[in-house]
Amino acid sequence: GAVVSQxxxxxxxxxGTSVKIExxxxxxxxxTMFWYRQFPKQSLMLMATxxxxxxxTYEQGVEKDKFLINHASLTLSTLTVTSAHPEDSSFYIxxxxxxxxxxxxxxxxEGSRLTVL
Amino acid sequence: xxxxxxxxxxxxxxxxxxxINCTYQTSGFNGxxxxxxxxxxxxxxxxxxxxxGLEEKGRFSSFLSRSKGYSYLLLKELQMKDSAxxxxxxxxSNYQLxxxxxxxxxxxx
Numbered sequence: 001g002a003v004v005s006q007x008x009x010x011x012x013x014x015x016g017t018s019v020k021i022e023x024x025x026x027x028x029x030x031x032t033m034f035w036y037r038q039f040p041k042q043s044l045m046l047m048a049t050x051x052x053x054x055x056x057t058y059e060q061g062v063e064k065d066k067f068l069i070n071h072a073s074l075t076l077s078t079l080t081v082t083s084a085h086p087e088d089s090s091f092y093i094x095x096x097x098x099x100x101x102x103x104x105x106x107x108x109x110e111g112s113r114l115t116v117l
Numbered sequence: 118x119x120x121x122x123x124x125x126x127x128x129x130x131x132x133x134x135x136x137i138n139c140t141y142q143t144s145g146f147n148g149x150x151x152x153x154x155x156x157x158x159x160x161x162x163x164x165x166x167x168x169x170g171l172e173e174k175g176r177f178s179s180f181l182s183r184s185k186g187y188s189y190l191l192l193k194e195l196q197m198k199d200s201a202x203x204x205x206x207x208x209x210s211n212y213q214l215x216x217x218x219x220x221x222x223x224x225x226x
Contacts, residue, residue, distance in 0.1 A: 006159075034214075043204065043218040044160070093159050105150070106214070108159035 002028045004096050006109025013084055014117055021079045021112045023094030029074035030096035034106070035067075038091045050077040084116045119143045121217035123205050128223045129195055137190045137203050137220045145210020151179050151190045152204040154219065160204055163190070192222075200224045 003026040013019050023033055031052045036044040048069050049057040056069035066088075068080040081088055091113050095106040121141045129135040141149070148167040152160035166172055166181035166188060178191040190203055202219040209215055 041221075043216045046214070046216075091157070095159075105162050105165060108161070111157075111159040113157070 002026075002096070002107045004030075004094065004107045004109045006094055006112055008112055009110055010113040010115070012115045012117065015085055016083055018080055018082045019084055019114060021081075021092055021094075021114075023077045023079070023096075023109050025075045025096050025107075028096075030077075031074060033071060033077040033094055033096045035069060035077075035079050036093045036095070038093060044093065047079075052077075081114065084114070086116045089114055089116045119209065119215050121205055121207060121215055123203075123217045123220045125218070126221045126223065128225060129192075131195055131197060131224055131226050133195050134191065134193050135195060135222065137192070137205075137222065139188045139190070139205035139217060141186050141188070141205070141207045141215070141217075143207050143209040143215055146183060147208040147210065147212060149179075149181055149188050149208075150204075150206045150214075151177075151188075152206065154202045154204055156201075163203075195224050197224050197226070 005024045005026055007022045011019055033050040035047045037047055038044050046059050047062045050069045050071040052071045052074050058064045066082055071077040091111050093111040094109040097106055123139045150165050151163040153163050154160040164179035166179050169181055171180045176193045181188045202221050204219045205217040207215045
């Protein structure tokens with residue numbers, strides 16, 4: 001199946017710093033990638049839809065100036081958490097849909113656990 | 118509004134069978150997914166249903182009734198490694214993926 005790679009797997013940073021998370025599709029081109037965050041024992045929450053070559057579409061309540069998304073190529077999308085605070089500590093997961101597959105199945109990255117001190 | 122309901126937690130015995138139910142109310146329907154998620158890991162795909170009926174894949178089967186807005190995931194011959202959260206997700210008419218909160222399945226020996 002399609003492979004999505006996410007990096008880093010975990011990161012610890014100081015409050016006020018910025019953190020970049022990368023999401024790569026390794027064996028297919030992903031015109032659309034999705035960014036989720038997940039708090040412990042809660043469901044995935046869609047943050048934004050990342051479209052190659054255009055601005056991301058953010059879900060209601062997600063600060064676009066805080067969570068910067070860049071989808072510069074067909075295989076790479078990045079999420080930057082700017083001026084991170086402890087409440088931003090969460091599990092961030094990216095996914096991509098392979099349109100050529102009839103199922104429209106989502107393939108997920110491994111996830112990135114962010115801890116802000 | 119749109120919502121997906123599934124039990125918060127279920128317990129079953131190793132070797133047994135368990136059925137995890139999911140009911141949904143969404144603006145349109147374009148398919149239903151079941152994903153498995155182990156703690157601290159990303160979800161992995163289990164099944165996809167778009168037509169009514171039962172889809173069988175090894176020890177796992179998924180059923181869909183669009184008229185009832187209902188699906189279930191059936192796990193047979195339970196193994197300890199099946200202990201995980203099981204997420205139900207529906208694609209609505211706008212091709213948005215609506216996620217349930219997940220059912221934590223605990224397998225006991």
